[in-house]
Amino acid sequence: MPELAVQSRGLSKRFGRQVAVDAVDLAVPRGSVYGFLGPNGSGKTTTIRMLLGLIRPTSGGHTLLGERMPDRAASVLPRIGALVEGPAFHPYLSGTENLRRLDAADLTVDPASAGNRIGAALDRVGLTAAAGKRYRAYSLGMRQRLALAAAMLAPRDLLILDEPTNGLDPQGTREVRSLVAALAAEGATVLLSTHLLAEVEQVCTDVGVMHQGRLVAQAPLAELRAAATPRAQVTTDRPVEAARVLRELGLTDVATATREASGILGPVPPEKVVAALVHAAVPVRGFAVVAPDLEELFVSLTGEGFDVSG
Numbered sequence: 371m372p373e374l375a376v377q378s379r380g381l382s383k384r385f386g387r388q389v390a391v392d393a394v395d396l397a398v399p400r401g402s403v404y405g406f407l408g409p410n411g412s413g414k415t416t417t418i419r420m421l422l423g424l425i426r427p428t429s430g431g432h433t434l435l436g437e438r439m440p441d442r443a444a445s446v447l448p449r450i451g452a453l454v455e456g457p458a459f460h461p462y463l464s465g466t467e468n469l470r471r472l473d474a475a476d477l478t479v480d481p482a483s484a485g486n487r488i489g490a491a492l493d494r495v496g497l498t499a500a501a502g503k504r505y506r507a508y509s510l511g512m513r514q515r516l517a518l519a520a521a522m523l524a525p526r527d528l529l530i531l532d533e534p535t536n537g538l539d540p541q542g543t544r545e546v547r548s549l550v551a552a553l554a555a556e557g558a559t560v561l562l563s564t565h566l567l568a569e570v571e572q573v574c575t576d577v578g579v580m581h582q583g584r585l586v587a588q589a590p591l592a593e594l595r596a597a598a599t600p601r602a603q604v605t606t607d608r609p610v611e612a613a614r615v616l617r618e619l620g621l622t623d624v625a626t627a628t629r630e631a632s633g634i635l636g637p638v639p640p641e642k643v644v645a646a647l648v649h650a651a652v653p654v655r656g657f658a659v660v661a662p663d664l665e666e667l668f669v670s671l672t673g674e675g676f677d678v679s680g
């Protein structure tokens with residue numbers, strides 16, 4: 371097995387004059403849950419469509435599970451489950467019937483066990499109760515669940531999921547997260563795109579950040595966190611005086627807010643900061659050492675905020 375489940379080199383897509391994806395070098399480690407993160411319109415869906423061979427790159431290329439695409443599509447695609455925008459479900463068929471059609475189209479599986487596969491997939495996404503309902507009567511969340519079930523009809527080595535929690539309520543979102551964790555625990559590699567940082571924080575081991583068509587950062591999440599330097603945060607009625615003390619101690623990026631001063635600690639021990647504040651008679655109401663959250667980290671990487679609320 372290759373070390374990288376997905377690897378692209380210079381993958382690019384132009385629509386007319388617009389460059390939607392610009393020389394993306396993806397490296398998705400085998401066994402990872404890779405969060406493909408970026409604001410709306412940053413090129414995630416276009417990249418995923420190229421990965422799956424649904425659209426042709428303008429330039430560049432890639433491998434899936436070590437196999438060159440699209441030449442090896444016929445042999446590698448059966449090992450891959452995908453969820454991309456607009457799955458072709460039939461509106462007048464039920465969830466079960468739709469899955470039956472998709473399952474029948476897969477020549478690599480035994481038709482005799484179709485019922486078991488379909489039942490298990492519907493169960494995993496929590497759609498058993500609505501399995502007999504027509505697709506056209508499904509809510510957006512139910513449609514999304516059915517698309518996930520379709521991606522998991524057979525055991526997969528790699529799942530590529532475009533915004534898998536799109537349209538789901540908070541409960542559904544939690545279920546999808548635990549589903550992704552379970553799939554990863556079973557040994558699958560999962561690449562999921564999202565514009566929600568919380569999603570990445572909670573399930574992903576690795577992150578790739580898209581910004582205006584370019585992959586601006588890619589690393590294991592733990593590495594990104596380790597690179598994040600903690601800040602000392604002082605709650606006080608005299609933020610300006612507190613800020614002066616922080617600067618004198620050598621803290622950097624010192625900032626003040628109403629009743630608060632903060633700065634990047636660097637090598638300065640926190641207890642020294644507290645002692646210096648007390649020595650300078652700054653009334654300290656609270657003191658904390660906080661690691662930046664992912665949002666701050668990514669803003670610093672991309673210079674742009676994310677739609678964290680969804």
Ligand SMILES: Nc1ncnc2c1ncn2[C@@H]1O[C@H](COP(=O)(O)OP(=O)(O)OP(=O)(O)O)[C@@H](O)[C@H]1O
Nearest residue numbers: 385388390408409410411412413414415416417565
């Ligand atoms: N078929 C197309 N024709 C022209 N432009 C397109 C086409 N598909 C995508 N684009 C453009 O390419 C850019 C990237 O779009 P893409 O859908 O890949 O972004 P995204 O990161 O997936 O965003 P979202 O989270 O909104 O789905 C956008 O500016 C979009 O308008």
